[in-house]
Amino acid sequence: MPAQEDFVEQAAPFRAELIAHCYRMLGSVHDAEDLVQETYLRGWRGYPAFEERAALKTWLYRIATTACLRALENRARRVLPMGVGDGSVDPDADFDAKAGAHAWLEPIPDALMFKSPEDDLAAKQSVRLAVMTALQELPARQRAVLILRDVVQFSAAEVAELLETTPAAVNSSLQRARARLAELSPVEESMSEPGDAERRELLDRYCAAFENADMAALTALLQADVKLEMPPMPVWFTGRDAVLRFLAGRALAEPGDIVMIPTAANSQPAVAEYRRGDDGAMRAHSIHVLTTGATGVAGITVFLDPGLFSTFGLSPTR
Secondary structure (H helix, E strand, O other): OHHHHHHHHHHHHHHHHHHHHHHHHOOOOOHHHHHHHHHHHHHHHHHOOOOOOHHHHHHHHHHHHHHHHHHHOOOOOOOOHHHOOOOOHHHHHHHOOOOOOOOOOOOOOOHHHHHOOOOHHHHOOOHHHHHEEEEEEEOOOOOHHHHHHHHHOOOOHHHHHHOOHHHHHHHHHHHHHHHHHHEEEEOHHHOOOOOOHHHHHHHHHHHHHHHHHHHHHHHEEHHHHHEEOOOOOOOEEHHHHHHHHHHHHHHOOOOOEEEEEEEEEEEEEEEEEEEEEEOOOOOEEEEEEEEEEOOOEEEEEEEOOOOHHHOOOOOOEE
16 A cells, blocks of 8 residues: 555544644634644655654644644634623623624534544543633643643653653643643533433523523523623623523524524533524524533523534534
8 A cells, every 4th residue: 555545544543633632722623624634734745754653643743733833823812702801791781792803712513523422531621611711821832731741641751752842841831731720720520511311401401492582491591600701792791690681682582583403512512503584594693502510501602603613514504
């Protein structure tokens, strides 16, 4: 078999985890897919001269990580609204709903990253929105070290070789990154997720509540301290009362004018929302990613970007 055909066969199993790796580094599903494509192109070109076939995974991660670090040199970190504003706003007041001048964190479909329920728990938790937001706060090389050591589970020596540094420098960066991440990200106990049956029931109830503009059902679903944010709008709302007032006054539509499709993103329950346009067609509107707590929905992040639907394998209209 020619070397480059052999590369295609040998490298294919790593694509999903490389997309997840680049997403953790960049915070953008579109950028992650582009850089994985670049990684495979560079690998395909260089494979005839590559002699360490047993180290193919490490070699691919080296190419991908180098590409990510280069891409991050001139880019602002990606954020969510709660990380850049002055505080939650009154949903009944006038507020600036124009898109903020920020690079926004994007959601990523679970189907792009995970191939089975048995995929590593650390890998799944590391793409949750709260953790992703915290990761973007780290300097790029610290972020790379943390991901390669704690998620990909390379040794300090392997990471040192990959990043062209020393194991001592890797360990020092890892300690600083872990300490900073512990300050920024939620503790494990607060990252409560339902099992498959409970997740499906929660999503079904959430979808039905939106489709029917059922405020009583939404009230029953939301925790008292629920938070709502909607990038690229730079505002957010805190507390069940504020969130419900915003939804009732500015978000919900007449029954029959919204269709909600359950999905999964960032290892969290998610929904794709279609909304009826002026021409009567149901058009892609937004992706909702839900954070669940002990007693219900603790957070709703609504990504107002119809361009995301293609990454979820969804059409722009229904």
